Amino acid sequence: MGWVDLGRGIPFCDVLSQDHTVLLCYVSLPAPLNPDRKPQGGLRNSRDIAVINGCIKYVEFDRAV
Structure with a gap:
């Protein structure tokens, strides 16, 4: 079981x-691509993860305003 922050x-x-x-294990997420940019609407609007075929896939995207 895992929880995502x-x-x-x-x-x-x-x-x-x-x-x-x-047994607890911890996997860090990568640092933001642009640490100076504040995501609008929180991290849920700019980062996400999914488990596909047993692998954790991480994405970060930048929405043009």
Whole structure:
């Protein structure tokens, strides 16, 4: 199971562990392409992730205003 924070990264928790231990792993997202630009409407309007064929795909886009 994973939770997504579009500003920081993705913490994963192995809820199916056979030895009943909780293991948390963290994957950082890349730094913004243009760190000086403030996204209009928050990060949900400029970053996204998807899981496709078992791989995490990350995109960042810039909407022309």
